Amino acid sequence: MAEIVIKNVAKRFGGFTALHSIDLTITDQEFMVLLGASGCGKTTLLRIIAGLETPSQGEVWIGGKRVDHLPPRERGISMVFQNYAVFPHLTVFENIAFGLRMKKLPQTEIDRRVNRTAELMHIEQLLKRYSGQLSGGQRQRVAVARALAMEPDVILMDEPLSNLDALLRLEMRAELKGVLADSKTTTIYVTHDQVEAMSLADRISVMNGGKIVQAASPVEVYRNPAARFVGSFIGNPPMNFLPARRGTNGQFQVAGLELPGPVAGDALDFAIRPEDVEIAPTGFVATARVIEPLGAHTLVTTEVDGKLFRAVLDSDLKVAPGDELRLAPKPDRVRWFDPETTLAV
Amino acid sequence: MAEIVIKNVAKRFGGFTALHSIDLTITDQEFMVLLGASGCGKTTLLRIIAGLETPSQGEVWIGGKRVDHLPPRERGISMVFQNYAVFPHLTVFENIAFGLRMKKLPQTEIDRRVNRTAELMHIEQLLKRYSGQLSGGQRQRVAVARALAMEPDVILMDEPLSNLDALLRLEMRAELKGVLADSKTTTIYVTHDQVEAMSLADRISVMNGGKIVQAASPVEVYRNPAARFVGSFIGNPPMNFLPARRGTNGQFQVAGLELPGPVAGDALDFAIRPEDVEIAPTGFVATARVIEPLGAHTLVTTEVDGKLFRAVLDSDLKVAPGDELRLAPKPDRVRWFDPETTLAV
């Protein structure tokens, strides 16, 4: 049992508040992904859970035990640091074995675990090297292997795959997920890669400016953002927003289109994901500005009613800057936000 | 004029060869992206161009001048380091101003440039902090701002946005591209983010095991990989490969399907990108294994003829593990590779 409960935790650095009263529960064996803009407090939150930082207020519970005043080594966690913190004076082998030696495991067990995690991370041929002789990605994998080898109750990973190429990431991701599920580890995983977040997470917590804005399943977060921020933050490219005003007929007027909307509210924000628009005669009038080929698709940045509006279209479409397009939102994918509270309606 | 020519460059670390005889020309003002697996030698190549590492053999020319024996400062370059190398004893402002002070620019010019690049990187409110008081992503942005402020002829960036969230990346990416194009800077940019590579690059160089496998435009690299490695490395998820054998009728037999192929070769590898398959009755017989929702699409990992086969399908498709699907390759997207040389046929 390693449920993590964070109650009303805040962290201030001098005059700067990095975390405002965070409440979050990560259930046992859950895979929780933290997503959020750079500098929003993800690392700080992880460090508070790990015990590397004292919260300015609030409580941290792990496995039903209050751990605020326990040193990190007594919290049953292990961690992948954002900047790796691979020991430069130890070989890769000894780096991975570090925590195991602290636990005084027998040498055979240490060998077994080190080799296993090294293989998992594809660094088995580097075991004798020192960190100064590794590339950035290799070093990062050592950091991950070191944390995995501990087989902890709770593992905290701070952008553990950020320096890996796509292929390796894909592979590591799958393997991480498998290993962590097998070992029933509760995981908190910081990433800025949404695909990663989507494919790994049981739940995603979206943070913004030191607060948690939404904590829900990936599909939920993607489809039904709880706040405008979530919609604009998640999805690559992000959601498009257009101001909407209730017309006399009860319908909403959005950039010249008339759309059915929620019952409450007069002035709302209309939102749609770029991949949820199609070329159709009944759409918004959009002037193409930038065309970016993305491989299978093309990202077309257009201007709708003077506002930026992005659409992901099939790459077969021939379009040039300046062309006029008609972009129609898929009706069931339209979302509405209150412009004042920024919350979903 | 800042054309970069790399002639026959190799680098050995003791017994380990990190780079094998690299030849590469980056034309003036080109935006070249280096892509490659972790540990393939990208950083090493950048460091050799920057003059931080002496090549074991070969020549480096920048702007028509041989620079092998010039110290970094005389090469007209600036660099973003993979792990930032932000000076811990200087404020963010002084970090960014560092290179400008070395050039003895007047204070007003320094202020102007620092403020401009800091704004570009969204770190204008952090100018008085020290690096110890920054988050990982903020530190990374300082490193980028420091290099940009130099307004060099050549800029080398080693995964400069790896620690940023998607939204910020998107923004930075656009801004970087704009700024560098405006200033006519020749850029070499290491990234493992293929979307980034695709959207930024004039050309992409794909590296593998210390060699350059293909250097071509993004679309070319994506559509027509020069080698099996490129196909398998680029594209997320990567290309699918299936063994093909020429049948008696001259057609190729691929997992029970009969397809037209190139004229030469008997045994080839058939290749298709996951997004280039559709559900169609004439397709491969595929058993779904893993279903991963990716937002707008769903990644379905299937088994075709006992081999792993991935397909990116519309997220509306309802499919469960174990289901049988029929996946048809779009004919004009099929590619063929020689299994021995691994090169495209």
Next chain:
Amino acid sequence: QTLFWSTQAAPVEETQKMREQVLAGFEGGVDYQASETGPFLTRLAAEIQAGSGQIGVVGSLHGDLSTYADSFVDLSDVDLSGIAVSEAFMDLGKLGTDEQKYLPWMQANYVMAASRQALEYLPEGADLNALTYDDLIAWSKALAEGTGSPKFGFPAGPQGLKHRFFQGFLLPSYAGSTVTKFRSAEAVEGWNAFKELWQYTNPASTNYAFMQEPLLSGDVWVAFDHIARLADAFNQRPEDFVAFPAPAGPAGRGFMPVLAGIAVPASAPDIDASKALVAYMMQPETQVATLRATNFYPVTDAALPADLPESAKALGPAINAMTTADDALPALLPVGLGDLGGQFNQVYTDTFERIVLGNQPVEDVLNQQADTLRGLMNQANAPCWLPDAPSEGACPVD
């Protein structure tokens, strides 16, 4: 300014007095610098080796000066204008050559001192001014037993002058000789007596350089030392202390004067100025001023004034009593040893450390050290000096 490079009057107070009271009167101006032996010799050797330097006049003990006999100018032409200098000392100053390598500068001696409270323990019938070694042993024993701790003190520390005690006091008193009878039965007797005395000697003696402080602090009640190193006790508390001659042994009352000389190195910047300073040092007034500053006595016939410091008042008569005693047996400083003087001293120090501190068998030690001593005498080819009988060639060690 003439640089006066010296090992004497090294304690900071004395240095100050030398500058202010003794040398201030010299017209040419003097820079008086007192050093420890190490720097002193190094600097001197360096200037001699370099052939030029700043030292105008060297002032040190006979032993130190004898090393550099070759490098000093002849001082026989210094105008002493009728000042009578002790002949024996002038002879020593020739350092075995025909030239006057140094002029005697000042002299001192070793005496005994005791605090008044110790006198109560003086054995019956012992005369303080004609003490024997046996008396001293008995007295020290009585003191040790009476007060509960050993009260005799002896400057056996690293800076202490113990070797002079063995060369000039103990051995002559017992064997009537310093070198020749080094390992005679009489010498053995002397060392045994000293061992006995050592039982009642404050063990801290191995740290003492100066006996005036243990006397003042009461750690030691009876002490033997150089007069300059006793003076402070008498100056501070004249009523509390008495001075008296060194004890006598079977062969007589051995004693050894301490002689400091002044020489002019050939490398001196201005030899005439140096000689003028040398001449100035010999003036009666200077000699008296020197006595006041350093507690060293004149080597000339300078008349002593009445208003001497307490120490001189107390110590002068003791020296007098010792040198003029019926059984007085003067021993001279080593002559002709050149730079082996240090090793000559070491023989006696080693003998002491081995016999007394190391508790090694007396005869064995003496035999071994005698070999060393003989080697030294042969190497230097030095003839005997008082109290040993004059010899042809190197002074023999029986």
Next chain:
Amino acid sequence: MSATTTASDQPTPVQATRSAARFLFWACVFLICAWVLVPIYLLMVNALSSPEQVSGFPKSGLPGFDFSSLQFFAGFSGVGRALWNSVSVAVLTMVLSIGIGAPAGYALSRFDFPGKEVFRMLVVMTRAFPLPLLALPLAVMFIRTGLDDTALGLALVHTVLALPFSVLITFSLFSGIPLELEEAAWTLGCNRWQAFQKVVLPLVLPGIAASAVFAFTISWNEVFAAAVLTIENRTLPAFLIQNLNVSPLHLKFAGGAALVVPALVFIFAVRKYLFAMWGIANR
């Protein structure tokens, strides 16, 4: 160092705030402070006592506030000049030993080259050979070249003593600075020297200051060479303490104190540089 870095800005790790551990910690601090301070105190007590109190028994452990011994030294003619000489020799030594030693320390830490070990041993040998023996040939050389009796000459000898410190300490300090920071500076237009000066130096400054302080105190306390090589330009130790061994006790203590106090003031004055910790702790 910066105005923005106040104590509370620093990330504060969760500490084992168990009171027993804290108590033990502070007890240790207290004990070590006492261990250092008590003997100094006793030296001062003796320096401030009259001769009788110094040689008396039992001692109270309280100073008699008798300044005669100290005054004796203050009144010693030429003390001011000697003090000045000492300071100038020590400062010269400091500059020379860092100026010559730091480049060598840097070379040892940043490069691999043939002859490295030989050089290292040479430096170490310097420290391992007794100065009193070297003094004679050096003095001869100095007399012949005119370096004799100059502040520079003595500083040169003191530099021989201090150089091993500055080379080895700077070597270990430079080894602690990631090469990458320097590389970053090179790509930003610095040559090696500028990169060193602008990036490495500020980071190792506390350590450099420490080795400079060593150089200073080595020179300040050195007696033998000073006594041999200076005549007119005597330094304070050569002036004051070379004869303390044969001086009465109360003067020994006063002389010792007279030498210790300026050194304490010096260390106090430079402690800021010695111990300045930049924001590098969480690099």
Next chain:
Amino acid sequence: MQAKALPYLLLLPATVFLLVFFVYPFVEIAVLAFSRNGSFSLQPLTTMATHWKFGSALGWTLLLAAVVVPIQLAMALSMATIVTKLQKGRSAILYIFSIPLGLSDLAAGIVWLAIFEQSGFLNSMLHGLGLVDQPILFLGYQNIWIIFLAVVLAEIWRATAIMMVILVSGMGLIPKEYYEAGEVFGASPWQRFVKITLPMLRPSLQSALILRTLAAFEVFAVVTALGGTTLPVLMGETYNWQFALQDRNVAAAYAMVILGISIVATLFFLRVLRVPKGATI
């Protein structure tokens, strides 16, 4: 990218300096150790080796170093750790810790003499506590072990600060992140010290130990102040032969012995504390 000459260029000033001011006089002295009256001879060495004090001087010197250096190392490490752990009052405590830096060995000898002397502070205290009637003679020649102890104390007191300051500045350069990683991976404070601080401190430890051990082999003034000649040490004998006995050849031979054991010790530390090839720090 840089001329291969740069390291040599950087070493040049130090090398030239040492050649002129150390090697030249050193060779002159070293020759003395192997000659007598200008011609080659082993006599100085044999004289030294057969002198009755040589063995004990060598023994005491080595013993002194063997006792003092480890204790100082332990103390310096604790002091440095304390200093780096301190939040408030750090500079004051660091200042106090480093006070002995400013003391000459002679002054240290005097201070400890004042304590151990017969009428000194230790006896005064014991007397004040009523533990003794008569002051005890601590530094007498019979109590050679007490003299030894006093020398050990004085040396520790005087010279620990030097090591400490080297170690403090070395510790300041260890990035905090490694401690955090250690902490997360289960290392107790002690284990972090052993597994992270010590290995990453190797360059500083090396410097501190070499410098300190070499100084310990040259201990002299403190020993003379406290024990006179009762406790013979190599440096004291060197001094004695050079000045009291005026035999520069034998003195040079002693110096060569000091040099020899110093080189052995240095090689030892260089080996034991070397940073493996490839490891940074």
